[in-house]
Amino acid sequence: MDGTSEVGLRINGKPFSRVIDNRTTLLDLLREQAGVTGPKKGCDHGQCGACTVLLDGDRRVNACLLLAVSLDGADVTTVEGLADGDRLHPVQQAFVDHDGFQCGFCTPGQICSAVAAIAEARAGWPSVVTPPDTPPGPVEPTAAEIRERMSGNLCRCGAYVNIVAAVREVAR
Amino acid sequence: MKTFQYERPADADTAVALLADAPTGAYLGGGTNLVDLMKLGVAAPDLLVDVSRLPFDAVEETGTGGLRIGAAVRNSTLAVHPLVRERYPVLSQALLSGASTQLRNAATVGGNLLQRTRCPYFQDVGKPCNKRRPGTGCPAREGAHRDLAVLGASEHCVATNPSDMAVALAALDAIVDVASGHGPRRVPLTDLHRLPGDAPDRDTTLRHGELITAVELPPPMPGARSAYRKARDRASYAFALASVGAVLQVREGLVHHVRVAFGALAAKPWRARTAEEALLGEPATTASFDDAVRHELAAARPLRDNGYKVPLARRMAVSMLTELAAASAGGTP
Amino acid sequence: MTTLPRVTGEAVARIEARDKVTGAASYAADHPLDGLTHAWPVTATVARGDITAVDDSEALRDPAVLAVLTHANAPRLADAGDPMVAVLRSPHVAHHGQIVALAVAETLEAARAAAGAVRVTYDEQPHDVVLTADRPGLYTPDEVNAGHPADRRRGDFDAAYAASEITVDAVYEVTPLHNHPMEPHAATAVWDGDALTVFDSNQGSTVVRSTLAALFEVDEADVRVVSEHVGGGFGSKGTPRPHVALAALAAKAVGRPVRLALPRNRIAAVTGHRAPTIQRVRLGADADGHIDALAHETVTQTSTLTEFVEQASVSSRMMYASPHSLTTHRVARLDVPSPSWMRAPGECPGMFALESAMDELASACGLDPVELRIRNEPPVEPDSGRPFSSRHLVDCLREGARRFGWHDRDPRPAVGRDGPLLIGSGVAASTYPVWVFPSHAEAYAGSDGRYEVRVNATDIGTGARTVLTQIAADALGVPLDLVRVSIGRGDLPAGSVAGGSSGTASWGWPVHKACTDLRQRVSDAGGHVPDGGLFVRADTEQEAGGGTEYSRHAFGAQFAEVQVDTVTGEVRVRRMLGVFAAGHILNPRTARSQFIGGMTMGLGMALTEGSFLDPEFGDFTERDLASYHVAACADVPEIDVHWIDEDDPHLNPMGSKGIGEIGIVGAAAALANAVHHATGMRVRRLPIHPDTILLGL
Ligand SMILES: Cc1cc2nc3c(=O)[nH]c(=O)nc-3n(C[C@H](O)[C@H](O)[C@H](O)COP(=O)(O)OP(=O)(O)OC[C@H]3O[C@@H](n4cnc5c(N)ncnc54)[C@H](O)[C@@H]3O)c2cc1C
Ligand code: SF4
Ligand code: FES
Ligand code: FES
Secondary structure (H helix, E strand, C coil): CCCEEEEEEEECCEEEEEEEECCCEHHHHHHHHCCCCCCCCCCCCCCCCCCEEEECCCEEEEHHHCEHHHHCCCEEECHHHCCECCECCHHHHHHHHCCCCCCCCCHHHHHHHHHHHHHHHHCCCCCCCCCCCCCCCCCCCCHHHHHHHCCCCCCCCCCHHHHHHHHHHHHC | CCCCEEECCCCHHHHHHHHHCCCCEEEECCCCCHHHHHHHCCCCCCEEEECCCCCCCCEEECCCCCEEEECCCEHHHHHCCHHHHHHCHHHHHHHHCCCCHHHHHHCEHHHHHHCCCCCCCCCCCCCCCCCCCCCCCCHHHCCCCCCCCCCCCECCECCCCCCCHHHHHHHCCCEEEEECCCCCEEEEHHHHECCCCCCCCCCECCCCCCEEEEEEECCCCCCCEEEEEEECCCCCCCCCCEEEEEEEEEECCEEEEEEEEEECCCCCCEECHHHHHHHCCCECCHHHHHHHHHHHHCCCCCCCCCCCHHHHHHHHHHHHHHHHHHHHHHCCC | CCCCCCCCCCCCCCCCHHHHHHCCCCCCCCCCCCCCEEEEEEECCCCCEEEEEEECHHHHCCCCEEEEEECCCCCCCCCCCCHHHCCCCCCEECCCCCEEEEEEECCHHHHHHHHHHCEEEEEECCCCCCCCCCCCCCECCCEEHHHEECCEEECCHHHHHHCCCEEEEEEEEECCECCCCCCCCEEEEEEECCEEEEEECCCCHHHHHHHHHHHHCCCHHHEEEECCCCCCCCCCCCCCCHHHHHHHHHHHHHCCCEEEECCHHHHHHHCCCECCEEEEEEEEECCCCCEEEEEEEEEEEEECCCCCCCCCCHHHHCCCCCCEEEEEEEEEEECCCCCCCCCCCCHHHHHHHHHHHHHHHHHHHCCCHHHHHHHCCCCCCCCCCCCECCCCHHHHHHHHHHHHCHHHCCCCCCCCEECCEEEEEEEEEEEEECCCCCCEEEEEECCCCCEEEECCCCCCCCCHHHHHHHHHHHHHCCCHHHEEEECCECCCCCCCCCCCCCHHHHHHHHHHHHHHHHHHHHHHCCCCCCCCCEEEEEECHHHHHCCCCCECEEEEEEEEEEEEECCCCCEEEEEEEEEEECECCCCHHHHHHHHHHHHHHHHHHHHHCCCCEECCCCEECCCCCCCCCCCCHHHCCEEEEEECCCCCCCCCCCCECCCCCHHHCCHHHHHHHHHHHHHCCCCCEECCCHHHHHHHC
């Protein structure tokens, strides 16, 4: 048995297809094969969020725990795919404006995550801090909501205070 | 991670057939636990049968007013489903308190049920562990066990089951639908996981190749309240130190129906049957809750560093039942 | 020349901000190279012993595997004087997790599988890894970290303590703590003949370069180290770490470029950690809270490979008036991973102990803890007798108390309640010394009106690139956008390490000097830069190398409010406030982020981060980010930061003190003191996890 498969994906709108080692994670495929190094490897085990990318629109996932072979046909958006030409995505701009990072290593994951978090709240997804009796419909992006929703992205530099401010600005 | 073959069958029968012929193969759900363990060398399947895209991706009402949840439904999808939020708050809350949105977006119901313990020795192939390599010993008993079991453990293993979702499902009397070459069978959630005894390597009562296809919830008890609460070392993105899921129905001040399940206390979601029995027909008061839960937890056998779990679980359960009782009395939904 | 408004002091956005939010910033493992191969470490599974055999046959079966390097077959490295980079040189294992072999393969997948298939056999020897305050073998080191003497005695502590009206005698403990920068230690190395290029993640590539040159016995000029963006370090990248030596070694062995990013769960063992400390503090005071006797005795551990002694008792030498003082350090040399720098080594754990004890003393005297500190303000630095170059602790305390609403609080413990939550608040002082190290810089004026400044600074997230550009622009008297500052490369003029909160001062000074000089030259040339440009060099070997007649420290005051859940024992922070006095703040935007970042890490130290050294294996149990809990977003509330601008002429031309570390100092004590106020419980061992609270309530 040879342990390889052919996969085809779209990465930031561009098709990418190749025969890959079945063991290759989406993160390693992006970084080592597709030359897309925005997504970072902070832990490789789903424990930090630095590898967060968006699947098929705005479903945020940890690319390090997904086998690329299982994603045949998927549409992947990374931090590189968010800006509109030279115009930064509003979340990117807000991170700049609020100094939402220091070393910047967690930032690509934080930004992808924030884009999805805003969409989830608008789509009415509750979080564990949403009061259970909240009526259906968009969830108010309070600081507590944003903190909980952004908790899958660790930042050792401790930029959370500014990240929350940045996300709040866009979510409003 | 060892090399493996990858298959993505279109239907359950093919999936089952593929694994029936592969004694060291495994099903792949979202991969958030299996891929993690494969990277660590703890799991080394030579075949992955991807079941994450099987057509078990719906949440539907059953004829009797219950809910049928496909095994491939993502944890996040289930958590935010309107029927789940409305009728089974305990389940929605349990899911939302687990992991992170990114992980819940990948994790499936089937995979969540079968995720393995977070015991640090189990995860390190450089160390002995009876669960990973039977007969090598259990260093956790003398070593790091602050997170590990106080109930139902054995001298061979003190691991805990880390799932939040499973605790809620235990409290909801869920049934697990399983397919295999021998035809389908239905397993009560509370019989799915097993205590370690002298075979800690076997987490569940499933046989090799059995495929979880769905989880079924009985209809909600009219007027019952339910909730989930989890204590942890950080405010989010952390496994439970202890958790409790409960369903309570009060009639005229008396407990009419009650289900309590604990998480992170044992190798399985721990249904507090002793407490439930003691409470039936009793006044729905803090005093009777406290009594009953103490009874339940009298069976605890803590180790050096995890004794705190007993008062922790007790306080959480008693305060939750008290709150649910108050909500029932107050009539707020 | 017209005078422009100064840009130092302005909240300039990070120069590399756009690169960081678009994914364009390249870190050590992000550089594409033709023919790149990947390495994966094999680590020791025993705490002490000798390797007797390595079986790599299974690993080498995969044709994608290029080599399994061990002490037996790897090219032998020369001795660079640093045991941390003396990799694969000997069969001896000094601690669990030491790297004993390295698999190199065409792909990451193959390298990881190969590493997993290598079988190493050991002659295991008994190990000694348990630190207690009374264990045998504790010794007095010659000196502790940062060159302080291990012991200092002033006056007669014993007699003064015995005669004191009010005494506090308490032991505080901090478990091992792990730096865990989000970017794992990584390097990509490629040889071209005898010339080596590495893309490395470090806090100072000047030293990495000289170390690599020594290890491989090549000319420093032939070693290129590129570290333009570094994903944090917090001290763990302050010295060269094994990954860079291994990547270069492997690249040499296989004749191809090699990338090695350490797996997260191997980092704690080989990149340093904050050593655990057991600290006994005794305070003797009169009824009005005036301290007469102060003892701070630290017991800690180091490894058999190096001696690193966490200088936890050192800040007690200079914080408060204390006529009779005893400050000591005792160390055990154990078979454990080597401890090293972690954000504010010494001050951070030490001030947790001292500032907790101060809170205990305030309770014992029935005094307000802010007032207690003010009463013990020393006229000169107690240890050396030197004057402080500036000290605004009292102003920070007063300003903080005012902003926090401190005086509205009911001082009695365990009276604040909000349903099942107990609410309390606490205060602690912060301090951090002023460090400055000699560095070099070059400045170049082009005839096109542009300027380039070169200094081997490292921006690990501090904002160094930005603030150096501000310093240069002001010294040159030109707008910011005409100045380009190059940093993060070993071939640039030598810069000191990004550590000890010394970066801005150390690098900014020669930048300031070179740019001031260059401005003069441009002016001398009639304001016109000739074709070919003008070029100057500067260094601060003289200015920064010597001593000073002043005691120089930054100070601060931290206030925190917590809630303690009586059902679960969970402690959550409701708000934090820090007021700091740290010289001139050169960039309020990045400075604020630094202070907040330090306080956030202090929050983690107080409440979430804990590590257990397994006595059976000599290994840390919490090695990954799922079990070692750095604070998550949900743990961190609004954190409010202010500062008192100091005009201190005894520092450097910019008038700045370091700001990268002071934020973590005192944060844990403020939180622990708040927990005491909330519950009446004194928690003297960190972290304050739910179990501690539950068992104490
Ligand atoms: C950092 C981190 C934090 C986490 N925190 C939490 C937490 O707080 N609470 C919590 O509950 N969980 C937590 N998790 C665990 C997470 O919930 C599980 O990893 C996830 O639910 C597993 O689902 P999956 O679909 O990805 O399973 P997989 O990894 O795909 O599979 C897990 C197991 O189930 C088997 N399997 C999968 N599907 C089927 C099926 N249909 N039939 C039979 N067998 C099947 C696989 O063979 C495998 O053995 C965390 C995980 C990580 C990495
Ligand atoms: S508790 Fe169970 S899983 Fe953990 S070391 Fe012991 S046997 Fe292994
Ligand atoms: S790298 Fe994927 S979660 Fe950390
Ligand atoms: S900015 Fe450095 S880890 Fe978040």
